[in-house]
Amino acid sequence: xxxxxxxxxxxxxxxxxxxxxxxxxxxxxxxxxxxxxxxxxxxxxxxxxxxxxxxxxxxxxxxxxxxxxxxxxxxxxxxxxxxxxxxxxxxxxxxxxxxxxxxxxxxxxxxxxxxxxxxxxxxxxxxxxxxxxxxxxxxxxxxxxxxxxxxxxxxxxxxxxxxxxxxxxxxxxxxxxxxxxxxxxxxxxxxxxxxx
Numbered sequence: 035x036x037x038x039x040x041x042x043x044x045x046x047x048x049x050x051x052x053x054x055x056x057x058x059x060x061x062x063x064x065x066x067x068x069x070x071x072x073x074x075x076x077x078x079x080x081x082x083x084x085x086x087x088x089x090x091x092x093x094x095x096x097x098x099x100x101x102x103x104x105x106x107x108x109x110x111x112x113x114x115x116x117x118x119x120x121x122x123x124x125x126x127x128x129x130x131x132x133x134x135x136x137x138x139x140x141x142x143x144x145x146x147x148x149x150x151x152x153x154x155x156x157x158x159x160x161x162x163x164x165x166x167x168x169x170x171x172x173x174x175x176x177x178x179x180x181x182x183x184x185x186x187x188x189x190x191x192x193x194x195x196x197x198x199x200x201x202x203x204x205x206x207x208x209x210x211x212x213x214x215x216x217x218x219x220x221x222x223x224x225x226x227x228x229x230x
Contacts, residue, residue: 066186070123094156108142
């Protein structure tokens with residue numbers, strides 16, 4: 035009789051432990067999904083700013099049509115990739131595709147801003163300055179949101195991969211999440227040299 039009670043208590047402890055680990059994994063997964071949605075909010079803000087930026091530049095940069103069209107095409111590609119990744123942030127392929135599309139958008143925006151330097155009237159345009167300031171602010175928010183996302187993913191993945199969490203994660207098909215990484219080539223990460 036005592037052995038039966040001890041076994042029952044051990045079984046209850048095991049069940050409560052498993053429920054606790056499962057609930058922790060669910061909570062961590064929901065936190066990283068929420069963190070991804072915060073990135074999504076900022077990216078949508080960025081995507082809304084870009085057409086205004088292009089429209090402002092269009093009047094001044096009549097001979098730079100290819101650059102302006104490349105920015106819009108990159109924006110549209112990024113919107114599509116972001117929408118796919120937002121439906122399931124645990125889909126590694128979708129997250130990689132989104133990161134690549136964002137990298138292409140960053141490159142095309144960089145070309146746009148580099149070309150805008152050759153147009154003093156455009157640089158002095160109040161609307162262009164305001165849009166550039168808003169875009170810079172949004173980029174900072176995106177960077178912060180990505181960092182928060184990666185922190186949450188790291189905590190979730192660690193819990194799902196370490197014993198005993200890995201047992202519960204395996205039993206209930208908790209997939210590890212993908213970290214957002216820079217898509218820049220190593221040579222693009224080097225500090226820019228400025229000389230006067």
